[in-house]
Amino acid sequence: MTLPDVTLNNGVRMPQLGFGVWQVSDEDVVDAVSVALETGYRSIDTAAGYGNERGVGEALSRAGLDREDVFVTSKLANDDHGYDHALRAFDTTMKNLHLEVLDLYLIHWPLPARDLYVPTWRALERLYAEGRVRAIGVSNFQRPHLERVMDEGGIIPMVNQIELHPLLDQRDLREFHAEHHIATEAWSPLGRGYLLEHPVIVDIAEQMERTPAQVLLRWHIQLGNVAIPKSVTPERIESNFRIDDFELSRADMDRIDGIDEDKRFGPHPDEFDGR
Numbered sequence: 001m002t003l004p005d006v007t008l009n010n011g012v013r014m015p016q017l018g019f020g021v022w023q024v025s026d027e028d029v030v031d032a033v034s035v036a037l038e039t040g041y042r043s044i045d046t047a048a049g050y051g052n053e054r055g056v057g058e059a060l061s062r063a064g065l066d067r068e069d070v071f072v073t074s075k076l077a078n079d080d081h082g083y084d085h086a087l088r089a090f091d092t093t094m095k096n097l098h099l100e101v102l103d104l105y106l107i108h109w110p111l112p113a114r115d116l117y118v119p120t121w122r123a124l125e126r127l128y129a130e131g132r133v134r135a136i137g138v139s140n141f142q143r144p145h146l147e148r149v150m151d152e153g154g155i156i157p158m159v160n161q162i163e164l165h166p167l168l169d170q171r172d173l174r175e176f177h178a179e180h181h182i183a184t185e186a187w188s189p190l191g192r193g194y195l196l197e198h199p200v201i202v203d204i205a206e207q208m209e210r211t212p213a214q215v216l217l218r219w220h221i222q223l224g225n226v227a228i229p230k231s232v233t234p235e236r237i238e239s240n241f242r243i244d245d246f247e248l249s250r251a252d253m254d255r256i257d258g259i260d261e262d263k264r265f266g267p268h269p270d271e272f273d274g275r
Helices: 028-039 053-063 083-097 117-129 143-152 171-180 191-197 199-208 212-223 234-241 250-257
Strands: 005-007 013-015 043-045 071-076 102-107 133-139 159-163 183-187
Touching: 028 043, 028 053, 028 234, 053 071, 053 083, 071 083, 083 102, 083 117, 102 117, 102 159, 117 133, 117 143, 133 143, 133 183, 143 171, 159 171, 171 183, 191 199, 191 212, 199 212, 199 250, 212 234, 212 250
Parallel strands: 043 071, 071 102, 102 133, 133 159, 159 183
Antiparallel strands: 005 013
């Protein structure tokens, strides 16, 4: 058994399991990404707002892998909404990452109070048309935000990266994604660590002789989500990657589905103003 790729709505293939670097310093991220790439991860998720694009770029350069073998995602910072601002910010991101073409570029948050995500999306469409990025998408967009960029833009987003874990399963939004061929990507796939001690997850993990994190990531994979766990501990980075040799039963999937509480650990996209 091997972990599958997800085929985006433009035909680009994206690894279903990636490595996230939120809250990892620019110094620490070099070693963390290096361990991830050595382990076998071939998808790295960063963002301008994380302040670690330079470190990610250094780790990619050190790895010596062929460029086409690593899928790199970054996201537009909240202060750079607007058509011209977004284009300039992309140039900075590419300089930091030492890349000529990015695999996936996302609007990090919709920031509806600022009402600039539509012209920002048009800037991403331009970058895509120019071949500077292989796929474009959004992050933390709710259905009304998605519908608006789909109605007023020219391209359906290829990805929506959202907070998603068994306590916030986002079923309705995932169904909307599936209807419009938008890939669902989960940030905080482990519920910021809270779910590692949830009794249902712990019980399934003990029965299967797996870690709670492996069980949670396997749940995401079997749902069809893209997942990007984060760690700076080499043992956990490696353990999180070893989920290709077991499957959860339908009964276990149902047990995990049943713990949804509509609980967010991050801000609500309708209310978040970027600060």
